[in-house]
Amino acid sequence: xxxxxxxxxxxxxxxxxxxxxxxxxxxxxxxxxxxxxxxxxxxxxxxxxxxxxxxxxxxxxxxxxxxxxxxxxxxxxxxxxxxxxxxxxxxxxxxxxxxxxxxxxxxxxxxxxxxxxxxxxxxxxxxxxxxxxxxxxxxxxxxxxxxxxxxxxxxxxxxxxxxxxxxxxxxxxxxxxxxxxxxxxxxxxxxxxxxxxxxxxxxxxxxxxx
Numbered sequence: 001x002x003x004x005x006x007x008x009x010x011x012x013x014x015x016x017x018x019x020x021x022x023x024x025x026x027x028x029x030x031x032x033x034x035x036x037x038x039x040x041x042x043x044x045x046x047x048x049x050x051x052x053x054x055x056x057x058x059x060x061x062x063x064x065x066x067x068x069x070x071x072x073x074x075x076x077x078x079x080x081x082x083x084x085x086x087x088x089x090x091x092x093x094x095x096x097x098x099x100x101x102x103x104x105x106x107x108x109x110x111x112x113x114x115x116x117x118x119x120x121x122x123x124x125x126x127x128x129x130x131x132x133x134x135x136x137x138x139x140x141x142x143x144x145x146x147x148x149x150x151x152x153x154x155x156x157x158x159x160x161x162x163x164x165x166x167x168x169x170x171x172x173x174x175x176x177x178x179x180x181x182x183x184x185x186x187x188x189x190x191x192x193x194x195x196x197x198x199x200x201x202x203x204x205x206x207x208x209x210x
Contacts, residue, residue: 081109
């Protein structure tokens with residue numbers, strides 16, 4: 001009969017250390033790639049946006065260009081049956097300060113049309129919160145070059161972005177001064193100017209849909 005293996009104290013110490021490391025790995029929450037988390041969040045938001053069974057469409061920040069867009073959209077196409085609720089909450093039901101809810105009517109609001117509108121380059125330029133300053137410059141100047149936007153629109157839009165960022169994050173003024181540099185002294189686009197441009201795009205897209 002073979003002799004049983006008896007680990008020496010040093011081996012026992014190594015085995016104990018390995019066991020503790022394994023337990024530590026198991027107990028640690030899996031770290032997720034921030035980009036992957038952002039992608040998953042966007043996908044979840046898009047699923048809710050297209051969910052015909054719910055009256056929820058999306059949460060938006062109060063007072064920004066997206067609110068201006070949705071209010072213009074509701075005025076321009078009443079058949080979409082959009083409404084606004086001041087009591088916004090996150091996925092867990094916690095209050096979202098400074099946000100409002102855009103609501104739809106289940107099985108009535110044309111969510112696919114609303115989704116298609118988000119692909120309109122001019123609407124996207126004015127309303128997509130994920131666009132960087134550099135991307136807005138590139139897209140805006142391209143649209144001006146092919147005469148889809150009046151000359152100067154991009155610069156005045158970025159001047160508005162600068163003003164809004166300073167109001168929202170005053171402690172970051174130095175950063176925004178550098179980021180928006182040549183636009184910060186220009187006159188920002190007004191609400192009425194933006195509504196006029198959005199209204200034109202909404203009407204044309206709706207006409208093409210019919």
